[in-house]
Amino acid sequence: MNWEKNVRRVVPYVPGEQPKAEKVIKLNTNENPYPPAPGVQAKMVAFADRFDELRLYPSPTVEDLVKELALYHKVPEEKVFVGVGSDDVLATAFLTFFNSDKAILFPDVTYSFYDVWAALYGIPFETKKLDGNYRIIPEDYMVENGGIVIANPNAPTGIALGRDVLERIIAANPDSVVIVDEAYVDFGGESCIPLTDKYENLLVVQTFSKSRSMAGLRVGVAIGSPKLIAYLNDVKFSINSYTINLPTLEYAVESLRDEAYFRKCVDRICATREWTKEQLTALGYEVLESKTNFLFAKPAAYTAEEVFEYLKTKHIYVRHFKGERVKDYLRISIGTAEEMQELIQTLKDWRK
């Protein structure tokens, strides 16, 4: 029995816990505390009448959603790609564009899936150290490389770079594809989508999971030059013709059509984030400036791990990463105002 020698062995990414208990305050996976747009619910009811359509394959090119996304972002349809969450989009982009012997570059503190994809597909990679303030040093990305991926705003730090900084990096790398992962951009970041007109090698990735309250639906998006999108589609169609299911396509379209609701939720989360930051700072926490729906915060009197474990006993789940450069911090997703008040009160009670 020697079949195991041919197996691809990997160490997978570990997602945040999905606790099953009732009455939990879940601030550990950057989910949105508000429901999706009301139109999504109406569409769910309407789709039930047409449930027999489930017997048919969805459109492989998901053109209705592509069209709506193109309208929303004011780009041609040829610049839009859709996948099963931004993880699927990013994984497919790694497989498509990072196909050389040169190392791809990304920061040492960033989304922890990048090195997992690199390992999976046998892509050499090199991490570049963020500076003392957890900021990217742009010059680090102006050396020979096989590709670049930068989360902006970054995770788990929450820190955003200006579009001008990204443009310097993109302009310096005409021989590489540069992926800008904008999972959190709607909470105050500056999108690089406008740069996709100018730079054929720029791929911008976004998601419906955070600002659009649809983590449970699995929709991710990439926007880039028509050439880049065509290559990405070739690889996607070499894996699975039909990835986005029929109802999901229609729900995603509904979400994009309700800009007022979208803005209201995002604004509310940003306001709650700033309130939470003030409160944590008052408690002595060191809190990085965030342009996302989470805060990266270093507790004062206790270690991050102690606070993490304490909060768990109070049924409040936040995220703690054990890596050397991040272990002193907690990543706290922004919930409703009430949830964050309870978090702060719980922390205050402990200090008494």
Add this chain to the structure above:
Amino acid sequence: MNWEKNVRRVVPYVPGEQPKAEKVIKLNTNENPYPPAPGVQAKMVAFADRFDELRLYPSPTVEDLVKELALYHKVPEEKVFVGVGSDDVLATAFLTFFNSDKAILFPDVTYSFYDVWAALYGIPFETKKLDGNYRIIPEDYMVENGGIVIANPNAPTGIALGRDVLERIIAANPDSVVIVDEAYVDFGGESCIPLTDKYENLLVVQTFSKSRSMAGLRVGVAIGSPKLIAYLNDVKFSINSYTINLPTLEYAVESLRDEAYFRKCVDRICATREWTKEQLTALGYEVLESKTNFLFAKPAAYTAEEVFEYLKTKHIYVRHFKGERVKDYLRISIGTAEEMQELIQTLKDWRK
């Protein structure tokens, strides 16, 4: 601008047409003509009341569906894997298990995605010629190899091998993973699931797209030894933690719980298939014996391509493959009895 030199270039699989016109008889992608189980519709209505849950990530381990599949197939939960349609499951299995320098083996006439995945992931492959009756020669698969994939029943031929034949191949290959792709098994084939107890290296893949009328939902399944499934999950979790969306999980569970409805639809399709086969044979067609929801048939007076184009003008879509060994045949999915009557009448009218 030299970023293109690093791009992975592939020739993707081309799925069957999804015509947009009304009043089409669609017999080109092996979809089920009957709706999913009625419980699925009820669950859709019920889920709309809980649509706010879409803001949360689904369970990464999809344990509710895994549990239901384990019950259904009478296997332990550790033997069950779920993906976004069987294409996703198969692609992930290729990436996981076919990771050597030796060629993987599959028939020259089979599902046309196998060589696409092999090319995508850089897996060497060798096709083995089916015999004159489009049957596998088992001894062809008893040579050194890096893995084996066999569709049973096979597509586009519809021909099924007995479990005993498959077992001989599996038993002869303890050093390779053998994938048996059972997308069509519910229409009269003999599943190899019982062999997964005996052979650690056997992976059986099934789908909700054909017999369960849920092509639009994207659910595929693999059953194999706990060791095999663990490796598969490691790779899956290295690509995307959350692939199956929340509502889909619940709808798939409902489908599994209505065995009576499932059997009724499958039996009806098999009866319609046999009727259609008789009719085509009476028209002079050469029709292979099918254990699937389609027929592979060679027209008499005209070429397959001529019949294909003629039917299209009558808004009847069937599938024609241009490959040398299959170009004389049409693959005709089994629709409702009424649809197949119309197909036969349309063919008769042409001959008048």
